[in-house]
Amino acid sequence: MKNTYFLPLGGTGEIGMNLNLYGYGEGKDIEWFMVDCGVTFSQAGLPGIDLQMPDPTFIASQKEKLMGIILTHAHEDHIGAMPFIWPFFKCPIYTTEFTAALLMEKFDEYNIDYTNKIIIHNDGEIINIGNFQVKAIGLTHSIPEMNALLIKSPSANIFHTGDWKIDKDPIIGDGFNKEKLLDFEDIEIDALVCDSTNAMTPGISGSELSVKNSLEEIIGKIEGRIFLSTFASNVARLCSVAEAAAKHDRHVVLSGRGMHRIVNAAKSVGLLGGLPDFVDEENAGYLPAEKTLILCTGSQGEYRAALSKIARDEHQHIVAEKGDTVIFSSKIIPGNEAGIINLQNQFAKKDIKIITGKDEFVHVSGHPCQDELIEMYNLIQPKSIIPVHGEFRHLVANANLAKNNGIKNSLVIENGTVVKISNKDVSIHHQVESGRLYKDGKIIIYDYESPSNERSKISFTGLIVISIVLQNNKIKSKPKIKMIGLPEFDEEGIKLSDWVNQALDNVISSKNKSGNLESKIKNAVIRQIREVWGKKPKVEVIFH
């Protein structure tokens, strides 16, 4: 019997790198389409890995079965993996104009030919993919043109929320309109596949308009130069800041590549009409401090971003001085705490005032809090919920909230779980392999074969390389030693290289000639260094 299936390969059990598949068919004969194809940024423990993305092997091994990719919106965790994964499929890509503008820029950067492959749809349009009829439904989020998906297969109806919030005053685009969701009142939704990011947070996320009003008030009270950092992709926020600045007679300087990239994309699709022009960075120095607002990248403390450069006095055109104010109109993405705090301390040291969400109302989240989730449950009235877009604590919170608000079934799953969705229920069908791809330099590599583990290990233990010339199975001359990442001296002031030499001498002069020379050397050196250093270095032996 043909069935409808849902399979997340990324973004379920984690925040980031979303990649979801919906399939319809029987046995091995299932046709799929993909929803989103995103990345996660690097993290501690994976040194030298710039990006991570879902391992698409499951679908790549049957690539003729992938009918298309729908991109719900342009955040990196939803489109960032496209340049690395899509070229393998070259299937049709369905998305809206703004998302397409940013995607095309990405593809151009990697010289990827996408001619005739991107199909633009508007809010409310139907996309036919294989056996599916998918309706794009514009919801509010922290980036323009986010679309939820009403997915109809011959055997089930699914509402895939994408990333959303209820914002009646989103500054850019239409406000959240529940009519769009009531519109399909006559359809019974079998499964709600729902954003869980803020499922642990009570109340509502708040509107962009309320942030705008607050920023207007805050900016009005500040005297010196203002640096305001936010997520560049939040076009509404950029608009709000520009308008708030104009109201208080400040010119807005754009700083940072991300800001320019988004502003260009937004302008190209007609999203920033009516705003005063931004001032070029090169001209920022000519403006009086009290007439300046610098809208810059770097709210996460990124070392190379504009705000960090300014803090270090390394920016080519812009300086920050005593009396200035830095506003972080953003949240802290977990893992970035140390960098952000370090940045704030650099400003504090210069007697520059810092305003964060702890001090004033300067930011709202783009994801639904509990009251918004409950409203969604009530609007959609699904038979079941499958929480996605969250770590396990978020998925569980979303499931429990749904249960407490009238949704009978919930299914907490993880990446790689194939769920069967019918008009009766949702159930775990089977598990497929899932994992990650890493971008290491420009090479894309499977997580299980990544050299970052070995690099991480050496970063704790250092490395000793011993090179030996053998002649007629005898050591010809004194072995050469390279020690990388070890202390030079032990606690008594004896060189660690002397200890290595001594261990080598012992092995070489030993009368016991049985056993493998390489492992005898390795063991002796590791044992000796462990004794004086307390750690076991990696040892490599080269024989000539």
Place this chain on the structure above:
Amino acid sequence: MKNTYFLPLGGTGEIGMNLNLYGYGEGKDIEWFMVDCGVTFSQAGLPGIDLQMPDPTFIASQKEKLMGIILTHAHEDHIGAMPFIWPFFKCPIYTTEFTAALLMEKFDEYNIDYTNKIIIHNDGEIINIGNFQVKAIGLTHSIPEMNALLIKSPSANIFHTGDWKIDKDPIIGDGFNKEKLLDFEDIEIDALVCDSTNAMTPGISGSELSVKNSLEEIIGKIEGRIFLSTFASNVARLCSVAEAAAKHDRHVVLSGRGMHRIVNAAKSVGLLGGLPDFVDEENAGYLPAEKTLILCTGSQGEYRAALSKIARDEHQHIVAEKGDTVIFSSKIIPGNEAGIINLQNQFAKKDIKIITGKDEFVHVSGHPCQDELIEMYNLIQPKSIIPVHGEFRHLVANANLAKNNGIKNSLVIENGTVVKISNKDVSIHHQVESGRLYKDGKIIIYDYESPSNERSKISFTGLIVISIVLQNNKIKSKPKIKMIGLPEFDEEGIKLSDWVNQALDNVISSKNKSGNLESKIKNAVIRQIREVWGKKPKVEVIFH
């Protein structure tokens, strides 16, 4: 003219590794005493460094001038560096009984002989060190027996707060007693050297009794097994948990080395009388879930701590199951977010409930918030304030708060700044060298000569070692190559080692024999690998 000086070598401009010096004298003839000698735990960017501590070179280079060390309390950031720094000085150590118990345990661990060197004082006692008369004044904090210091030199009076809060119901020890501070009303305090940790936080920190009451209520509502993790050094909290558990007929199991260590120290000085006995870990399995509370280490997500082991099902005696509850009676120390979140997700995946400070009232800070700081300013009425124990943002906040509350002078300084304190004012005198010592394995090393930088670099770039045998200045046989931490293949599936060989062949077969062979090889290999990988590996060449 003889003057009084203050010099922080650690803990000012950072949270952690406190080390302060107070001196009296003239020119080079200044006698000093030290207040506290702590560590900071490892951080990102310093792989393989277990501990950091202040570089004491300034005082070590004139060690006969150090008259003694006063330890205000037993937290690691105040005593943790003693086993590594004190043996160089062997000066008298002044502290209270509980702190001494933990210090002696540390010294014993490192086989350090401290016979007759630890001088125990009580709350209110006077310590005479060199030209100084120092009065220990017990204040409340999150560990027993924290003492502030009233420091009198012939030319100035200083109040060194140590770490403190206003807690009228601290569970262990006397409540905050302002009489102790009013007691020296007739003394004019020239400088208040003051804890800044919570200077950005409005209101008050709250009392341990209020946490106890809240925990009692929370525990009463829970049905399954309870895991409660907190900072082991907070003896009052351990007491509160034990009493709350007893009230609801739960036995308390202690889990984790830190818990046992603190409980033993506390018992040895008579601090835990009247509590029911703790249950041994080995016997935890015999208790019914609803009668059990496991008090465990690991609130910061430490990989090897009890709570993490339990989450991974790797604990020898204790299991956590669906229906159990984990209470984090603690805050998140910045930098530990990722580990803590990971731990919480492990429990969420097992359907184990998690309670943190976001959900319920389960923790109070041990440091003064703004209302408490203001009360201290008013009690002490110092002429000047020198904020310490904080990052720059905290120091600036403390200085500004003091300014807004009637303290005329404030001096925000950093580690290495020598401040002259007189009965007129405080002023920057000069700057001395300051820095850090790292504990790498068991070797203590200066930050500037630490191999962790090189290790960190290699963790991003990997390493290629090329070993070459020369004979009569000619390369004898094929060079041997070891590649560590590089991907095996490039994007086209060509081995990176083939690329290295090709680069080597080009150099070897080149007709241009001028120039240094080693740097020619390095440059050629780096250039080649950069082209296919996008990153520049470290290259080492060995010649035989």
